[in-house]
Structure formats: C-alpha cells, structure tokens
Amino acid sequence: MNTMVENKKKPRGKKNPEPRFSKEQYLQWYELMLRIRRFEERALVMYGQQKIRGFCHVYIGQEAITAGMESVLRKEDAIVTAYRQHGTAIGRGISTRTAMAELYGKATGCNKGKGGSMHFFSAEHHYFGGNGIVGAQIPIGTGIAFAEKYRGTDNLCVTMFGDGAARQGALHESFNMAMNWKIPVLYIVENNQYAMGTSVKRTSNVTDLYKLGYSYDMPSEPVDGMSPEAVHDAITKAAEYIRAGNGPYFLEIKTYRYKGHSVSDPATYRSKEELNTYKEMDPIETVEATLLNQFKAEDEVNAIKEAIKLEIDEAVEFAENSPYPDPSELYVDNYVQEDYPYIMD
Numbered sequence: 001m002n003t004m005v006e007n008k009k010k011p012r013g014k015k016n017p018e019p020r021f022s023k024e025q026y027l028q029w030y031e032l033m034l035r036i037r038r039f040e041e042r043a044l045v046m047y048g049q050q051k052i053r054g055f056c057h058v059y060i061g062q063e064a065i066t067a068g069m070e071s072v073l074r075k076e077d078a079i080v081t082a083y084r085q086h087g088t089a090i091g092r093g094i095s096t097r098t099a100m101a102e103l104y105g106k107a108t109g110c111n112k113g114k115g116g117s118m119h120f121f122s123a124e125h126h127y128f129g130g131n132g133i134v135g136a137q138i139p140i141g142t143g144i145a146f147a148e149k150y151r152g153t154d155n156l157c158v159t160m161f162g163d164g165a166a167r168q169g170a171l172h173e174s175f176n177m178a179m180n181w182k183i184p185v186l187y188i189v190e191n192n193q194y195a196m197g198t199s200v201k202r203t204s205n206v207t208d209l210y211k212l213g214y215s216y217d218m219p220s221e222p223v224d225g226m227s228p229e230a231v232h233d234a235i236t237k238a239a240e241y242i243r244a245g246n247g248p249y250f251l252e253i254k255t256y257r258y259k260g261h262s263v264s265d266p267a268t269y270r271s272k273e274e275l276n277t278y279k280e281m282d283p284i285e286t287v288e289a290t291l292l293n294q295f296k297a298e299d300e301v302n303a304i305k306e307a308i309k310l311e312i313d314e315a316v317e318f319a320e321n322s323p324y325p326d327p328s329e330l331y332v333d334n335y336v337q338e339d340y341p342y343i344m345d
Contacts, residue, residue: 020229023295028071029228030287031304033063036087037284038312039096043086043103046316047263052103055132056117059087061258064283065190066091068231072239073158078148080128080141081160083118084190084257088160092125100315106322112333113325135161135168138187142174145185145248154243156184164195166209175248179216182247186238187213189250190225192257197269210252218250225255226281 019026040058047056059066062084070091073079081088090099094110102109103117110120120130128144131137141159148155165171166189178185189209193199201207213220219241224230231253238249256278260267267275291297331343 019290019294021232023291023297025071026287026291026295027297027300027304029064029067030284030291030301031308032067032070032091033228033284033287034304035096035308035311036063036066036090038308039090039099039315040086042312042316043100044259044263046100046103051320052117053105054116055083056103056263057084057261058259058263059084059257061278061282062190062192062225062255063087064228065188065225065231065253065255067283068228068233069158069188069235071228071232072235074155076126076153076155078126078128078141078144078155078157079160080137080144080157081130082134082137082162082165083130083132084162085120085130086117089120089122089125089127089130092122092127094120094122094125094127096311096315097318100312100319101322104319104322105324106319107325107329108318108322112329114329114333135165135170137161138165138168138170138174141187142178142183142185145178145183146181149181149184154184154245156186156239156242158186158188160188160190162195163189163191163193163200163209164198164203165189166212167203171212175213175216175218175250178248179218182245184242184245185248186235186242187218187248187250189252190255191252192255194257194261194270196261197265197267199269208252210250213250218248220250220252223251223253225253226278226283226286228283228287 036059040060043052044058046052066087079088079092086099090096098108098110102111102113102115102120105113105116107113110122115121118130118132121127138159138161141157145157191209195203206212210220210222221234223234234251238251241249258279288301291301
C-alpha cells in the first residue's frame with residue numbers, strides 16, 4: 001500500500017476538524033464536486049446503453065482537484081489537460097448540457113459533436129482540452145503560458161497531466177525551457193497511482209514525482225488531492241509565486257480514481273482493500289460532513305443534491321434530443337485559411 005494510504009489512519013469524513021474556510025466556500029466546493037460526480041456516473045450509464053461511444057475516461061474520485069483549483073484561478077487563466085477531462089472542463093464553466101451532448105456526438109456539444117470524450121475545448125472559458133496523446137499537452141501548455149508572458153499579462157496556464165505522462169521526454173524539454181525563460185506555467189501531475197493498469201512504482205525509480213522538478217531548480221511540492229482545502233492552499237501559493245514573475249511551479253497532486261482507466265478497464269490490478277481505503281477519504285463525503293456537522297447546512301446540502309439531479313437529467317434529455325452534425329461539418333473548423341486548397345468539395 002502506498003504512503004498516502006498509510007498516512008490516512010482514519011477517514012477524514014468521520015470526524016471533521018474545525019473548518020478553515022467559510023460555509024459559502026465549502027458549499028461551492030461541494031456543489032462543483034457533486035456536479036462532476038453525478039455527470040460522470042450518468043455518462044457511465046449512458047455508455048452502457050450505447051448512447052455514448054468510443055473512449056471514455058471518467059474523473060470519479062479526483063473531483064477535489066478541480067474544486068480546489070477553481071476556487072483560486074482567475075477566469076482569464078488557461079487550462080490544458082489530458083483526456084480524463086470532463087470534470088476539469090465542467091469546473092472551467094462548460095455546461096453539463098453541452099458536455100453531455102459532446103459525449104453523444106451531437107451538434108450542440110461544446111465541440112459541435114466532433115471532439116467526443118477526449119477532446120473538449122472552449123476558447124470562451126480559456127480551456128484548451130482534452131488532449132488524446134499522452135504528454136502532448138505539456139509543451140502546448142508551456143507555449144500558452146509563454147504567450148501570456150509575451151503579451152505582458154500576469155495570467156498563467158495550468159498544465160495538467162497524469163502520472164504516466166511524467167515519463168515523456170516532452171516534459172523534460174518543457175521544464176527546461178520554462179525555467180530558462182521563467183514562463184508563467186503551473187505544472188500539475190494528477191497522480192492517481194496508475195498509468196492505465198501499471199502502478200507508478202513499476203515504471204519509475206522516482207515514485208515521488210514532484211522531485212522531478214528539482215532537476216531544474218523548479219519549486220515542487222506534493223499535495224493531498226483528496227482534499228479541496230489542500231489543493232486550494234497549494235495552488236494559492238503556486239499562483240502567487242508565478243504571477244510575481246518568478247517562473248514555473250510544479251505540484252504533484254496525489255489522488256485516486258475509483259473506476260478503471262477507461263470504461264473497458266475492470267481494474268483487476270488493484271485490491272478491493274486499496275480501493276475502499278481511498279473511498280473512505282472521499283472528498284465529497286468529507287466536505288458534506290463538514291457542512292452538516294460544522295455548519296448545520298442540511299437544507300443547503302439537500303437543495304444542491306436536488307438541483308444537480310435535475311441538472312443532469314436535463315443534460316441527458318438535451319443530448320438525447322439534439323441533432324447529429326450535418327455531414328458538411330466534416331470540412332468546418334479544420335483550417336484557419338478559409339480557402340485552403342486541399343479540401344475536397
């Protein structure tokens with residue numbers, strides 16, 4: 001069992017310490033995490049009914065990362081991530097309606113039904129995907145951050161990747177360039193312990209992945225990814241450092257996915273004991289317990305639950321009733337040059 005599990009002797013949701021944040025903040029975290037959880041659960045159901053096809057990687061268990069991150073970031077900051085990204089996109093502001101429609105491949109989806117599960121995108125929300133190639137987003141996010149530096153803003157780009165991508169050469173090239181040019185990029189590895197079905201300790205001699213940043217003199221820290229409070233604190237510190245013009249920062253946010261790598265993965269490579277240990281740390285249950293025990297917010301919690309149930313029901317109905325893209329859309333949004341000569345009519 002890994003160190004993170006060993007350090008959690010008791011589930012945090014059973015006894016809550018004195019809350020460090022306001023009731024309103026915990027309600028915001030709870031609402032966003034529950035929205036993501038219910039969206040992903042329904043996506044799995046609709047995939048089982050063959051309403052959703054192709055690859056599908058859900059964020060169940062990792063919701064505290066998005067919640068803690070979004071309570072710090074500005075809307076002008078950019079985010080780029082990998083393909084386990086429905087929750088990250090919803091956190092940025094992409095609606096559950098357009099997200100579900102995109103999973104259905106419908107024209108009303110956030111990418112007009114042409115991106116699917118792995119390729120959400122929204123320029124309006126400064127959300128740059130959803131990238132299907134392992135590690136490809138690392139140099140992309142570095143470039144987005146460089147553009148902010150070039151324009152003279154104090155915005156940053158959060159560049160997120162999984163533990164499997166930490167072995168990609170593009171990471172080292174990006175880290176080196178970012179440190180050399182003091183690029184305003186926050187690198188986050190969402191370490192959910194398994195790259196597909198392979199544990200970190202089987203693929204790397206360095207299992208504390210934040211230490212990779214030390215080779216470049218990059219400020220680097222581990223973070224408890226099952227706690228929105230811990231994520232909020234770590235990103236607050238990192239963002240202040242970056243906005244001050246000091247260059248990049250690297251966080252290893254240690255988390256856990258309750259489901260397999262994708263819908264086709266039965267996750268037989270891990271024990272039920274390990275899975276249940278992490279479920280006892282569930283961030284949604286922990287925050288709910290804080291709201292109920294410390295703030296006596298039963299009415300607000302119940303209202304959020306009911307509202308999100310209706311929201312996800314409506315998102316599915318919206319996706320079901322939306323049209324598929326017209327075949328002509330195949331040639332739209334491929335090239336900036338409108339009269340690009342190599343598109344067949």
